[in-house]
Amino acid sequence: MDKVDGTEHYNFKAPADVATLQVIILDTNPLAWATFEKSSSLSFPSALSQLLIFANAHLAFSQSNRCAVIANHIDGVHFLSPADPGTDHSDPGEADLTPEDLKEIANQNASKYRVFRLLEDEVRASYRRLIANTTPEAVMDCPNSSYLAGALSAALTYINRICFGGTGGRSSGVPGDEKSKVNSAGGKVDETGRTMHAKILVVSVTPDPANQYIPVMNSIFAAQRLKVPIDVCKLRDATVFLQQAADATGGVYMEPEHPQGLLQYLMVGFLPDHLARQSLILPTKVDVDFRAACFCHKKVLDIGFVCSVCLSIFCEPPEGAVCSTCQVKLDVTSLENIGKPVVLPPKKKKKKKALDSLPESGVASAADSPAPTE
Amino acid sequence: MADSDEDFVLSSSGDDRPKARGAVGGGGGAAGSSSRRSTRKSKRADGAPAPGATRREKWEDIQRSWDNVVEGADGSIAGTVIGLLEATKRKRLLRDTTPIQRGIIRHLVLILDLSSAMLEKDLRPTRFLLTLRYARDFVTEYFEQNPISQLSIIGMHDGLALRISDMGGNPADHLTALQEKAFTVEPKGASSLQNALEMGRAELFHTPTHGTREILLIFGALSSSDPGDIHDTINSLVEDRIQVRIVGLAAQVAVCRELVTKTNDGDDSAYGVILDEGHYRELMMAATTPPVTKTEEKSVPSLLMMGFPSRTVEKHESFCSCHSNLTKGGYICPRCTAKVCFLPTECPCCGLTLILSTHLARSYHHLFPLKNWIEVPWSQAHTSTHCWSCQSPFPTNQSQSSPTKIKIRKQSTTAATASNGTATAPEKDQQPPLPPTQRYACTDCKTHFCIDCDIFAHESLHNCPGCQSLSEERIKARANLWPATTGDGTADAAGEPASSMRTQVAEATKMLEKSKIAPGSSMEVDN
Numbered sequence: 058m059d060k061v062d063g064t065e066h067y068n069f070k071a072p073a074d075v076a077t078l079q080v081i082i083l084d085t086n087p088l089a090w091a092t093f094e095k096s097s098s099l100s101f102p103s104a105l106s107q108l109l110i111f112a113n114a115h116l117a118f119s120q121s122n123r124c125a126v127i128a129n130h131i132d133g134v135h136f137l138s139p140a141d142p143g144t145d146h147s148d149p150g151e152a153d154l155t156p157e158d159l160k161e162i163a164n165q166n167a168s169k170y171r172v173f174r175l176l177e178d179e180v181r182a183s184y185r186r187l188i189a190n191t192t193p194e195a196v197m198d199c200p201n202s203s204y205l206a207g208a209l210s211a212a213l214t215y216i217n218r219i220c221f222g223g224t225g226g227r228s229s230g231v232p233g234d235e236k237s238k239v240n241s242a243g244g245k246v247d248e249t250g251r252t253m254h255a256k257i258l259v260v261s262v263t264p265d266p267a268n269q270y271i272p273v274m275n276s277i278f279a280a281q282r283l284k285v286p287i288d289v290c291k292l293r294d295a296t297v298f299l300q301q302a303a304d305a306t307g308g309v310y311m312e313p314e315h316p317q318g319l320l321q322y323l324m325v326g327f328l329p330d331h332l333a334r335q336s337l338i339l340p341t342k343v344d345v346d347f348r349a350a351c352f353c354h355k356k357v358l359d360i361g362f363v364c365s366v367c368l369s370i371f372c373e374p375p376e377g378a379v380c381s382t383c384q385v386k387l388d389v390t391s392l393e394n395i396g397k398p399v400v401l402p403p404k405k406k407k408k409k410k411a412l413d414s415l416p417e418s419g420v421a422s423a424a425d426s427p428a429p430t431e
Numbered sequence: 432m433a434d435s436d437e438d439f440v441l442s443s444s445g446d447d448r449p450k451a452r453g454a455v456g457g458g459g460g461a462a463g464s465s466s467r468r469s470t471r472k473s474k475r476a477d478g479a480p481a482p483g484a485t486r487r488e489k490w491e492d493i494q495r496s497w498d499n500v501v502e503g504a505d506g507s508i509a510g511t512v513i514g515l516l517e518a519t520k521r522k523r524l525l526r527d528t529t530p531i532q533r534g535i536i537r538h539l540v541l542i543l544d545l546s547s548a549m550l551e552k553d554l555r556p557t558r559f560l561l562t563l564r565y566a567r568d569f570v571t572e573y574f575e576q577n578p579i580s581q582l583s584i585i586g587m588h589d590g591l592a593l594r595i596s597d598m599g600g601n602p603a604d605h606l607t608a609l610q611e612k613a614f615t616v617e618p619k620g621a622s623s624l625q626n627a628l629e630m631g632r633a634e635l636f637h638t639p640t641h642g643t644r645e646i647l648l649i650f651g652a653l654s655s656s657d658p659g660d661i662h663d664t665i666n667s668l669v670e671d672r673i674q675v676r677i678v679g680l681a682a683q684v685a686v687c688r689e690l691v692t693k694t695n696d697g698d699d700s701a702y703g704v705i706l707d708e709g710h711y712r713e714l715m716m717a718a719t720t721p722p723v724t725k726t727e728e729k730s731v732p733s734l735l736m737m738g739f740p741s742r743t744v745e746k747h748e749s750f751c752s753c754h755s756n757l758t759k760g761g762y763i764c765p766r767c768t769a770k771v772c773f774l775p776t777e778c779p780c781c782g783l784t785l786i787l788s789t790h791l792a793r794s795y796h797h798l799f800p801l802k803n804w805i806e807v808p809w810s811q812a813h814t815s816t817h818c819w820s821c822q823s824p825f826p827t828n829q830s831q832s833s834p835t836k837i838k839i840r841k842q843s844t845t846a847a848t849a850s851n852g853t854a855t856a857p858e859k860d861q862q863p864p865l866p867p868t869q870r871y872a873c874t875d876c877k878t879h880f881c882i883d884c885d886i887f888a889h890e891s892l893h894n895c896p897g898c899q900s901l902s903e904e905r906i907k908a909r910a911n912l913w914p915a916t917t918g919d920g921t922a923d924a925a926g927e928p929a930s931s932m933r934t935q936v937a938e939a940t941k942m943l944e945k946s947k948i949a950p951g952s953s954m955e956v957d958n
Contacts, residue, residue: 136902142817142824199902207900211820214884214896218821271799272894274792279892282575301789348739348789356741359765360783365536365641366724366732367798370792374734383532388641388733 077220077330078255080212081108083137085187088200089262093293107320108260109180113173113330123253125215126180129200129208130187136211137183138176150178206272208311210285212257213279216217220253221283224230254331256308258288258323269423270341277302286334288327294393304345311340313406352382434523456903510866517867517882534643535794537580537736538598540631541566541647544612545588546622548652548681558651558680558773561708565715566649567609574602576719578790579775580642582739583634585627586613590622590656592630593845598638600775622650625657625688627663628675632664635673641733644673647718650687651680661686668694674722679704681731705855721797738765738783752779793922797894804885807870818881820888820896825870873897874937876906 069347084090112124126137136140141318154162166174174402214260257280266273280287286308295312313322326340348357351372361372369374369384466523482902502508543566549559566584573582580617581600593616628646635644646668655661668675668690675694683704691702705711740762748757751772761772767781777785817824870879878897880888888895898906 103555106712132902133905134821134896139822204900204901204902206894207896207898210460210888210892210894210896210899213892214820214887215822217887217891218818218823218883269899271792271795272899274789275796278793279727279887282891305789306761344742344744347741347787347789351789359741360736362733363735363737364789365735367534368535368794370735370788370791379736380732380734385732 063069075124076119076245077115078123078125078216079112079115080125080206080216080257081112082127082129082208082212082257082259082261083108084203084260084262085130085184086201086203086263087131087191087196089189091263093316097272097292097316099292099319104319105180107323109177110320111178111323111328112176113170114324115295116172116176117170117332117420121253123219124176124342125293126176126183126388127208127211127212127215128184128187129204129261130229131202134204134207134211134419135183135187137178137187140183144313201263203261203266204269205259205261205263205266206269206276207258209257209273209276209280209302210426213276213283213285216255216257216285221251236376252392255283255285256288257285258290258327259299259302260290261296261299262293270298273298273302277305279424280306286331290319290322290327292319300342300345300346308341309339310342312342318339348372438905447617452587471811488532513869514867517869520882520886523781533797534724535577535579535721535797536642537577537645537721538582538584538635538638538642539580539645539647540585540598542585542587542627542631543595544622544650544651544680545586545593545616545618546620546652547618548622549618551681553650554680554711560744561711562649562651562680563613563617565611565712566613567606567717568712569888570602570605570609572716572719574600575793576602577721578793579784580636581787583631584613585630585634585782586616587622587624587627590623590626592623592626592764594630598634600777601773607660620654621654622652623657624648624655624690625659626663628661628664628668628690631880632668632673635671639733640677641735643722644671645673645718645722646673648675648677648687648716649680649682649715650677653684655686661690665690665693676701676718678711680711721794727939738764738778738785738886739788740771740785743770753805776813801887801889801893801895803872804871805879807868807872807879809868809870810871812868812879815879818884819878820884823881823883825879826866861924868949876901897930 066346076383085101087101088102088266094100108126112126116122116124125139128135128137216238277287280302284304287299287302287306288308289303289310291310291312300310302308309326311322311326313319348359349370350357351361352369353371353373353375357370358370358372362374363369364371364380364383364387366384366385367380369380369382374389375381375387378389380387482693487896494920496618502511507811532794543562545559549557549562551558552928553562570582570584573580579600581598582596582602582605583598584595584605586595593612595612596605599605600934608662627648631646634648635786638644664954673694675690678693679702681704685703692699695701703717742760743763744760746759747772748759750756751758751761752769752772753776756772758770761770762774762785762818764781764783764785766779767778769778769783772780775790778785812825815825816827869882869884871885872879873895876895877899878895878901880897884896
C-alpha cells in the first residue's frame with residue numbers, strides 16, 4: 058500500500074539502467090498455425106504484424122532498447138533478427154517485384170521511424186527466406202515438432218552476450234573487482250555484470266515437446282539465474298512446461314481468450330519492463346500445476362516414491378525393489394520409518410490408532426510388501 | 432608467524448624451499464627442517480612427505496607466465512594473450528563428463544574458522560569478512576545446486592565449537608543465522624579442530640544412510656588447541672563415513688592433510704590451500720558440486736517417500752505450520768493437509784518430505800552432464816563466421832587472407848632482431864604460431880560457439896544450444912557436408928512421396944502459401 062501513496066517516488070533510482078532487451082520466440086510451424094487459424098481466425102501473417110507492432114512499441118520506449126526475434130521452426134531454431142551474419146540477406150519476396158512496386162514501398166516507408174523499419178524488414182525478409190527453404194514434405198514429416206529448449210537456449214546465450222558481456226551473470230566475487238569492471242559492451246554494470254535488462258516472450262502454438270523435459274528445465278533454471286523473466290503467450294494447447302517457466306522466472310503466463318485481439322494482450326500484458334512490473338499486478342496465472350508424473354505409469358501424483366540415486370519418481374515401490382531407470386537395488390525397509398509420526402505416541406491405545414490410519418495413505422502396504430504384484 | 436622473510440636463507444639442504452606461493456600467511460618462509468615431523472599437531476608441513484620422494488608439491492615447479500608468450504606472425508603477442516585468457520577461462524570447464532553416480536541428497540556441515548587468525552588482513556578486507564561473504568554465497572549456491580540437501584554451519588571460536596545454524600534445508604534460515612550469529616562474533620582465541628569436528632560428527636549422526644555425509648572446513652589458523660587426541664576423532668570420522676574437505680587460508684597443515692586423506696579413501700585432492708581471493712572462492716564453490724559416489728562406500732540407495740504439494744491461494748491469512756507466521760497462501764501437505772510456506776521442507780506435522788518436481792529437475796544436470804566441447808583447428812574454422820548462438824563474429828585467419836602484408840611486417844621484425852643474431856633460420860621454416868581460432872565445437876552437432884557461450888552453456892545452461900535447436904537432418908547435413916555454408920539440410924528430402932502422401936503434400940503446400948507473407952506488406956492489422 059505504501060507504494061501507492063507515492064513516498065517511494067522520491068527515492069526512485071535514476072532511470073539510467075532501464076534499457077531492456079526483448080527476445081521474442083515465435084513458433085513458425087506452418088501446420089500448427091493452419092490448424093489454429095481454423096479455430097480462431099487469427100492467421101500467421103496477421104499475428105506477425107501484431108507482434109511487430111508490439112516489438113516497435115518496445116523499441117519506442119527507450120533509445121537503447123533492443124529487440125531480437127527467434128523462430129522456432131519445424132527443422133530447428135533460426136534467428137530472424139538479428140539475421141545470421143553468414144547467410145545472404147536477399148529477400149526472396151522482392152525478386153517478383155517490379156521497380157515500380159519497390160518505389161511504391163519505399164515511398165510508403167519513407168516517413169517511418171528508421172529503427173522500426175529496420176526490424177520489420179529484417180524479420181520479414183528472414184521469415185520469407187525461412188519459408189522458401191521449407192519444403193512441404195518437411196512440414197508433413199514433423200507436424201508437431203517444436204524446439205522449445207533450443208530456442209530458449211539460444212535466447213539465453215544471446216542475452217548473456219548482449220546484457221552480461223558474456224560473463225554469465227556471475228561476478229568474480231573478489232571485492233573491488235566489479236567496481237572497476239566495464240564489460241565488453243562498454244556500459245555501466247551492476248554487481249552481476251549486467252548492462253541491460255532482458256525479458257523473453259514465447260508465443261507458442263505447439264504442444265509441449267515431451268522429450269525435451271530436462272533441457273527445457275535446464276533453460277528455465279539458467280533464466281532464473283540470470284533473472285530473466287520468461288513471458289508466455291499460449292495461443293493453443295495449454296502446456297505444463299511453459300507454465301512452470303513463467304512461474305519459476307516471474308514471468309507472465311496468458312492464454313488469450315480472443316486471439317484476434319492478440320495485440321491488446323501483448324500491449325497490456327507483456328510490454329511493461331521490469332521497473333513498471335514492480336508496481337503492477339500482473340495478469341498471470343496463479344494456480345500452477347506442480348504435481349509430478351510418475352515414470353512408471355505416467356500418473357499424476359500427490360505422494361510418490363523417489364529413487365535416491367537417479368531421482369526417478371514412482372507411484373509405488375517398483376517390482377523387486379529395483380529402480381527401472383538406474384537398475385540399482387533399492388532399500389525399501391526405510392519406508393516404514395517415513396510413514397510414522399515424528400513423535401511416537403507413548404500409550405498403547407494411541408499407537409493402535411496410528412496404525413489404523415496408516416493403510417489409507419498407502420504406507421503400510423508399501424512397508425509390508427516390498428514387491429507388490431498387481 | 433614464527434618465521435619472517437628476513438630469516439629466509441636459500442640453502443642447498445633438501446628441506447629448505449623457496450617461499451611457497453600457496454602460503455599467503457604472514458610468514459611463508461621455510462619451516463624448521465629437523466623438528467618438522469616431530470609434533471603431530473598442526474605443525475606446518477610445507478615440505479615433501481619424505482626426502483627423496485618422487486612427489487613434488489605444486490609450488491616447487493615454478494611457472495613463469497612470460498615463458499609461454501610467443502610472438503605471433505605480425506610480431507604482436509595479442510594472439511597469444513587471447514589464447515592464454517581463453518585457456519584460463521576454459522581450465523575450469525574441462526572436467527570428466529561421463530555420467531557418474533553422484534550423491535545427490537547431501538548432508539553437509541560447513542565449519543568456519545572464527546579464531547584470531549581470521550583477523551589477518553592478507554585477504555581484503557580481512558579474512559573474516561571475506562569468509563563470511565563467501566559463506567553467504569556458498570549457502571545460496573549450495574541450495575541452488577542441491578535443492579533437496581541439508582546444511583548446517585558451525586564456527587570455531589575461542590577454542591570451542593559454536594553452533595551457528597542447525598541442520599536444515601532452508602537457505603533463508605542459514606543466511607539469517609550467519610547474519611545474526613557469525614557477524615556479531617568477533618574472531619577471538621584459538622581454533623579447535625577436534626571440538627568442531629566432533630560437533631559436526633554429532634550433527635551428521637542421525638542423517639539417513641542414502642545421503643552423503645560431508646564436512647567442509649575453512650581453516651585460517653595454523654594451529655589447533657584440542658582437548659584430546661585428534662587422531663581418535665579422525666578414526667571415528669572414517670568409521671562414520673564422513674568425507675572432509677578443507678580449504679586452508681594460510682599454509683598446508685600436516686594434520687589437515689591426514690584428515691582429508693583418511694576420510695576420502697587416500698585421496699587428498701579435497702584439501703586445498705588458497706592462492707588469492709579468486710582461488711579461495713573457487714575452492715569453496717567446488718564443494719557445491721555433489722561428490723562422486725565411490726563403490727566401496729556403504730551408502731545404501733533407498734526409495735524415499737515424497738509429497739508433491741499443490742499451491743493454494745487463500746482469501747484470508749492463516750498461520751503456516753512451519754514458522755507460525757501469518758501468510759496468504761502456501762503449500763498444502765498432501766498427507767496431513769498442514770500448510771507450509773516454503774519448499775523444499777519436511778512437513779512439521781507428519782514428517783513427509785515435501786518438494787516440487789522442479790527441485791528434482793534441478794539436480795538432473797549433475798547426473799547427465801554436458802559433454803566438453805573441443806577447440807576447432809584453423810583447417811575447419813572457415814565453415815563458420817560467427818558464434819551460432821550469440822551471433823558474435825569470429826576472427827578470420829589473417830595469415831591466409833593477407834600473406835603479403837604479413838611478409839612485410841615479418842621482414843621488419845627480422846631486421847630488428849638480426850643484431851641479436853637470432854634470426855638465422857630461413858623465413859619459410861619459421862612457422863609462426865597461429866592465433867587461436869576462438870571457436871569451440873560441440874562433438875555431436877558440430878556447431879561452433881565462442882568461448883563465452885562455451886562457459887555459459889557448461890556452467891549455467893547445461894544444454895548445447897546447437898543440439899537442442901537443430902533437427903537431426905540438419906545435424907547430419909552439417910556432419911556430412913562439413914564446409915556447408917548454411918544448415919539448410921532439409922532441402923534434400925529423400926525418397927519419392929507415396930501417392931497418398933502427395934495429397935497431403937499438396938495440402939501442406941497450401942498451408943505454406945497461407946503462412947507466407949506478402950512482400951512489402953505494411954504494418955496495418957486487418958481487423
